Amino acid sequence: xxxxxxxxxxxxxxxxxxxxxxxxxxxxxxxxxxxxxxxxxxxxxxxxxxxxxxxxxxxxxxxxxxxxxxxxxxxxxxxxxxxxxxxxxxxxxxxxxxxxxxxxxxxxxxxxxxxxxxxxxxxxxxxxxxxxxxxxxxxxxxxxxxxxxxxxxxxxxxxxxxxxxxxxxxxxxxxxxxxxxxxxxxxxxxxxxxxxxxxxxxxxxxxxxxxxxxxxxxxxxxxxxxxxxxxxxxxxxxxxxxxxxxxxxx
Amino acid sequence: xxxxxxxxxxxxxxxxxxxxxxxxxxxxxxxxxxxxxxxxxxxxxxxxxxxxxxxxxxxxxxxxxxxxxxxxxxxxxxxxxxxxxxxxxxxxxxxxxxxxxxxxxxxxxxxxxxxxxxxxxxxxxxxxxxxxxxxxxxxxxxxxxxxxxxxxxxxxxxxxxxxxxxxxxxxxxxxxxxxxxxxxxxxxxxxxxxxxxxxxxxxxxxxxxxxxxxxxxxxxxxxxxxxxxxxxxxxxxxxxxxxxxxxxxxxxxxxxxxxxxxxxxxxxxxxxxxxxxxxxxxxxxxxxxxxxxxxxxxxxxxxxxxx
Amino acid sequence: xxxxxxxxxxxxxxxxxxxxxxxxxxxxxxxxxxxxxxxxxxxxxxxxxxxxxxxxxxxxxxxxxxxxxxxxxxxxxxxxxxxxxxxxxxxxxxxxxxxxxxxxxxxxxxxxxxxxxxxxxxxxxxxxxxxxxxxxxxxxxxxxxxxxxxxxxxxxxxxxxxxxxxxxxxxxxxxxxxxxxxxxxxxxxxxxxxxxxxxxxxxxxxxxxxxxxxxxxxxxxxxxxxxxxxxxxxxxxxxxxxxxxxxxxxxxxxxxxxxxxxxxxxxxxxxxxxxxxxxxxxxxxxxxxxxxxxxx
Numbered sequence: 115x116x117x118x119x120x121x122x123x124x125x126x127x128x129x130x131x132x133x134x135x136x137x138x139x140x141x142x143x144x145x146x147x148x149x150x151x152x153x154x155x156x157x158x159x160x161x162x163x164x165x166x167x168x169x170x171x172x173x174x175x176x177x178x179x180x181x182x183x184x185x186x187x188x189x190x191x192x193x194x195x196x197x198x199x200x201x202x203x204x205x206x207x208x209x210x211x212x213x214x215x216x217x218x219x220x221x222x223x224x225x226x227x228x229x230x231x232x233x234x235x236x237x238x239x240x241x242x243x244x245x246x247x248x249x250x251x252x253x254x255x256x257x258x259x260x261x262x263x264x265x266x267x268x269x270x271x272x273x274x275x276x277x278x279x280x281x282x283x284x285x286x287x288x289x290x291x292x293x294x295x296x297x298x299x300x301x302x303x304x305x306x307x308x309x310x311x312x313x314x315x316x317x318x319x320x321x322x323x324x325x326x327x328x329x330x331x332x333x334x335x336x337x338x339x340x341x342x343x344x345x346x347x348x349x350x351x352x353x354x355x356x357x358x359x360x361x362x363x364x
Numbered sequence: 365x366x367x368x369x370x371x372x373x374x375x376x377x378x379x380x381x382x383x384x385x386x387x388x389x390x391x392x393x394x395x396x397x398x399x400x401x402x403x404x405x406x407x408x409x410x411x412x413x414x415x416x417x418x419x420x421x422x423x424x425x426x427x428x429x430x431x432x433x434x435x436x437x438x439x440x441x442x443x444x445x446x447x448x449x450x451x452x453x454x455x456x457x458x459x460x461x462x463x464x465x466x467x468x469x470x471x472x473x474x475x476x477x478x479x480x481x482x483x484x485x486x487x488x489x490x491x492x493x494x495x496x497x498x499x500x501x502x503x504x505x506x507x508x509x510x511x512x513x514x515x516x517x518x519x520x521x522x523x524x525x526x527x528x529x530x531x532x533x534x535x536x537x538x539x540x541x542x543x544x545x546x547x548x549x550x551x552x553x554x555x556x557x558x559x560x561x562x563x564x565x566x567x568x569x570x571x572x573x574x575x576x577x578x579x580x581x582x583x584x585x586x587x588x589x590x591x592x593x594x595x596x597x598x599x600x601x602x603x604x605x606x607x608x609x610x611x612x613x614x615x616x617x618x619x620x621x622x623x624x625x626x627x628x629x630x631x632x633x634x635x636x637x638x639x640x641x642x643x644x645x646x647x648x649x650x651x652x653x654x655x656x657x658x659x660x661x662x663x664x665x666x667x668x669x670x671x
Numbered sequence: 672x673x674x675x676x677x678x679x680x681x682x683x684x685x686x687x688x689x690x691x692x693x694x695x696x697x698x699x700x701x702x703x704x705x706x707x708x709x710x711x712x713x714x715x716x717x718x719x720x721x722x723x724x725x726x727x728x729x730x731x732x733x734x735x736x737x738x739x740x741x742x743x744x745x746x747x748x749x750x751x752x753x754x755x756x757x758x759x760x761x762x763x764x765x766x767x768x769x770x771x772x773x774x775x776x777x778x779x780x781x782x783x784x785x786x787x788x789x790x791x792x793x794x795x796x797x798x799x800x801x802x803x804x805x806x807x808x809x810x811x812x813x814x815x816x817x818x819x820x821x822x823x824x825x826x827x828x829x830x831x832x833x834x835x836x837x838x839x840x841x842x843x844x845x846x847x848x849x850x851x852x853x854x855x856x857x858x859x860x861x862x863x864x865x866x867x868x869x870x871x872x873x874x875x876x877x878x879x880x881x882x883x884x885x886x887x888x889x890x891x892x893x894x895x896x897x898x899x900x901x902x903x904x905x906x907x908x909x910x911x912x913x914x915x916x917x918x919x920x921x922x923x924x925x926x927x928x929x930x931x932x933x934x935x936x937x938x939x940x941x942x943x944x945x946x947x948x949x950x951x952x953x954x955x956x957x958x959x960x961x962x963x964x965x966x967x
Contacts, residue, residue, distance in 0.1 A: 168851060173760055197853035204851075208844045211867065220862070221852040270848075277852065371857050378757060381749035385771035385831070388824045392782065395790040465684025473678050474685070485689045491949045492695070492942070493885025495914040499921055499938055500695050503931075530691055537688075563674025584777070591779025593888040594914075598922060618781045618888075625788070625892055642785040646778060653777040 118144040118184065118280040118311050120165060120200070125179035127160055127169065134160050136335045137179075142281065142311040142328075147303060149326035149343065150315045153358070156332040158315040159205075162283045165313070166200040167193060183281065198225055201279035205286040207266035209258035214250055217258045217269060221277045236276060243306060244272035245298035264295025271299060275306070282312045289317060300325055319359055323347045331355045389650075396646060399639035412633035413439045418640075430604040430615065432624065432634040439637050443606040447521070447614030451596060452589040454525020454610070455532055460582055462529075463536035467581075471544035472566040490534035498598035501527035506599060515611035519601035522611050527595045536585040543577020544570060576663030580656045587652040591645055593618040617641050699938055706936030716898070720920060721929045725937050730902055731815075731910035732944070735890070736883045738819035738906075739826065744876050746823070747830025751868075752860055754831075755838045776828035780888040787821035787893035814907040818894035825889055826879035833878065837871020838864060870959025877952035881945050887914040913941040 120142050127135040135157045142148045150158050163169040164177055167188060181188045188196055198221075210217050218237045222228045237254075241247035246268040250261070258269060267287060274282065284303075288296040303312060304325055316322050322329055323343060330340040331352075339346060339355045350356040357363055402409040403418070418441045421427035428440040466486070470479050505527060506518045515522065547570045555565040571578070601613025602623060621638050628635045710724055717723030750768070758765045796811035804810075810817075841864060849859045865872075887895075895915035903910040917937050924930045 166851065168847070171847070171850070194853045194855050197851055202851045204844075204847070206844070208848045210845055210848060210863070220849075224849075224852060224854045224858055224862070274852070367855070371855055374857055375757060378749045378753045381746050382753035382758075382768055384746050384824075385750065385768055385775055385827060388827070389771050389775055389778075391790055392778065392786045395794060396782065396785050399789055462684045462688055465681040466688055469678075469681035469685045473681060482685050482689060485692050488696075488946070488949075489688070489692050491881065491945055492692075493887075493914060493945060495885065495887045495917055496699070496938055496942060497695070499917055499934070500698065502921055503934075504698055530695075533688055561674045563677050567674075567677070587777060591781065593779065593781040594918065598918070618779060621785065622781050622888055622891055625785070639785065639789070642782055646782045649777055649779055649782075650774055653774050657773065 119182075120281045120311060120313070121180075121182040121185070122161075122165070123180040123182075125161070125164060125177065125181060127157070127164060127175055127177040129176075130174050134175075134335050135164070135177075138332075138337045140330050140337065140340055142313050144280075144311050145308055146327040147307045147312045147314060147325065148328045148330060149322035150313060150330045150332060151317075151319055151322050151358070152332035153363070154317065155334070157335040158332055159285050161332070162202065162285050162313065162315055165281070165283055166197050166202055168197075168202070194225070198277045199279055200281045200283060201274035201277055202283040203267070203271050203274055203285065203287050205289055207263055207270055209261070209266050209269060212258060213255050214258050214261070214269060215254040218273050218276050221273060225277070237272075240272040240275045243275060243302060244268045245302050246272055262292075262295075264291045264298075267291055267295060268299060268302070271302065280310050282306065282310050284312070284314045286315055286317055288321070296321075319361070323359075331358065333358070392646060393643075396639055397643050399636060400643040402636045403640045406636075409633050409636050412437060413637045418442075418637065428606050430620070432637070437633065439633070441617070441637075441641065443604045444615055444617045444620050444641070446606045447600070447604065448590055448616040448618070450521045450610075450614055451525045451528055451600060451616055452586060454522060455528035455589045456582065456586060457529075458526050459529035459533045459536060459585065463533045463581070463585070464540055464578065466533075467537050467540035467544055467578075468566060468571065471541055472570060473562060486534050486537050489530070490538070492531075494531055494592060494594045495598075497527050497531050498595040501595060501599035513611070517601055517611060517613050519599055519613055520611045521600060521614045524596050524600035524614070527599050528589050528592055531592060531595055532585045532588050535588050536581045539581035539584055540574070540578045543574035543581070546577070547573045576660045579663075580660040583652060583656040583659070587649045587656070590652075591618055591649050593622045597622055617645055621645075696942075699935060699942060702931070703935035703939030706932045707939060711936055712940065716933075720898070720924065720933065721926065722933075725911075725913070725916065725933070725940065727899065727902055728911040728913045728916045728937065729940065731895075731912045732884050732914075732941075734903060735815060735819055735822070735910060735912060736880045738816060739822040739883045740876060740880060742820055742823035743826050743830055743879055744872065747827055747875060747879075748834050748865075748872055750827075750831045751834035751838060752864060755835060756856065756860055756864060772828045772831050775824070778825075780825065780886050781891075783821050783825045783889040784891050784893060786824070787817055787889060791817040791820055792893065810907050812907070813892060813894040813896075813909055815894050815903050815910045816906040818890045818910070821889045821893050822883040822886065825886065826882050829879045829882060830872075830875040833871045833875025834868055835871075837868035837874075841867050870956060873959075874952045874956045877948050877955070881948035881952070884948070885914060885941065885945050887912075887918055890915060913937055913944070917941070 122141070123139050125135055125138045126133065138161060140148070150161065152158055160169060165181060169175050169177065183191070183196070183199060210220060212220070215237065218240065219233055222233060222236070238247060241250065246265060249265060258266065261269060271287070288299055303314070306312065314326060326343045328341065329343045329346040331338045331346065333354055339350060339352045346355065347359060350359060403413060403415065417439050422429070422438065422440065428442050429438040430440055430443045431438040466482065470482050474482065501523055502519070506523045509515060509523050509526070510518050551569050551573055552565055555569045560568070596616045596619040600616065600619065602615055602619060603613035604615035605612050621641050624634070625638050628638060712724060712729060713726050714724035715727055716725065754765060754768060792811060792813065796814070796817065799810045800806055800808060845863050846859055849863050854862065890912060894909050895912045896909040897911070897916065897919045899909060899911055917934060920930050920934055
């Protein structure tokens, strides 16, 4: 399989009043799950949204630096294609006001007409990958809003996976979810990472140490420390990292 | 690549459609105004119907007479202005207290079930076409007013004014009610906490706070009356008389245009004067609308702080 | 104590208004119901308008608003879509368009009539005749298409406001999700915005139709006629119309007593048409709102 990487170099994002991200450089590749940790307001969400150019929807943000997908700049690519290749799952479940089936079919339909049987097959596979198939297989024609919060979030994950992205971004995807859904999503991600690069933002330090391979610690827009999860959590180089991990501030 | 081109084309079409409103207003002004220009600039038309003939007193027994179809055509528009003003004044004096009273009632005093009756009824009134109101005024109200007040003419400014008022009640009511309900609850809360009665809170706190909107409601109602045509056409008697007597027939600007444009000779002095009147109507109601909205914004900032 | 008196006065004001409405509706229903019959609705006038039915006027009214709708709904929806999805956030153009819509709504209907005459008939129509018909008079005269387009301009604000209202309810997260899945702006409009705003579009359209069916001043010189031997079949035909019929019959008929039943019957038909349209619009609006809440 070809190498799926996203390479962020010297990314800075500023608004009219402050510097949100200062000179961030990190890399995510297929097979490794990168967790981005840090207290609220550190710029973690902005980092994710810069990667698939969703920050362009917000007024007044300026960004500089390079972001390359598989060695090609994301600024030169067709936006629609870019977002197919870099998928995102938001922190709050966002089902579209459609049925479960239509939610999942939405992405593929945007990118070209799809054969109904191929689609149905894909839907089954993705729902299984998202640990949701058993719970909804008889309810595909129901409105997605009938599902519980945890089920909806797994649906959003499956919906993004329908496009077979090369990079998957997740913004605190399990915040506020019940432990069962959280465990299922973590298990799903652990399996998916062999097919794509995953960048995973979380406020929950324990979650990061649980199943990520690499960790980046962001504090107030700066990348304080970045390395393998094992190193960060057993022998952090920076005092601030250690303070954050041990809960001295948050 | 092909999709991009198609998307751009669609975006252009959408932008062009969005410009229709602006283009429409613009075109209205241009195409009505251009037919009014000869009143100012063409020597032959000016002779017959120039500004001096329209606005100044003319020699003879009737200095302000509107009689375009006669041996010596007379074009005093002041008579028409007077007619419009008369009908509008009657309408506002009749409608404003009723509409504002009802607005205050439903916004501050009425129980919910009563609100659910009054509001829809006024919405129904808003949906009645003016031709129907004019018809009702012609057939029923005129007789009633004549019997009740012993007026000389059956169709006159009073009848037209009342019918006009009925038509404009929903406009005044809706804007005023919006303004009254929009007053922040915290204002009322403070007043009630100090022991004020319901009427005191409503009259001393809510009403003044909503004053910009209430004034705007009246101004907009005024504007509507000026431009209304069908009711006046049917109920005012259509005789261009200029007198203070309430129950005399009148001719308004809008009714004149409506009644006479059908039979006028294209390009004649009469024709251009009618378009001139139309331009005046357009410019005047446009100005009133702009003023009402600007005025509300200005006062709202002063009274409620920047909203 | 004085407060109570004033409160009662405001209640009285409301009562008076309600009474007025009831009296008007009762009067029309009372005098008009007797005339209503299948024959009245389906046959043509006879005996110099003192007998027969008003079918041509009903037909003309319906055809008129149909043409108007074909013009006004696409224009109105696209304007609303532009304002909420395409326009840059704080552009002068957006403020200008909104101002124009607001002011268009306040233009007197007789001015629209003048516009119909001065622009559509004498400019567009005459122009068309020059280019396509060798200056014969084909479109440079009162015609149902010009009346319909005039009404379309008049009702444009209604459609725009109603559509925008519906679009505003759509949460930004739906757009965000669509974009994040790679949708282009046009796809967001087609797959998210329009389907979710369809209630507002329908409501606006129906309210526009109701308004268009009731306005008489704009069609006075742009195509309405009192008596036509045949129904309008071509875009440049004239047409009979309910409101116009009432106007002419009430003000110019030589024998008011004889035409009174027909007058009241016509007015009743017009009112029933307008009311049923308005109620349908309101009903659709509440149905769609319920559905939206269920799926959210």
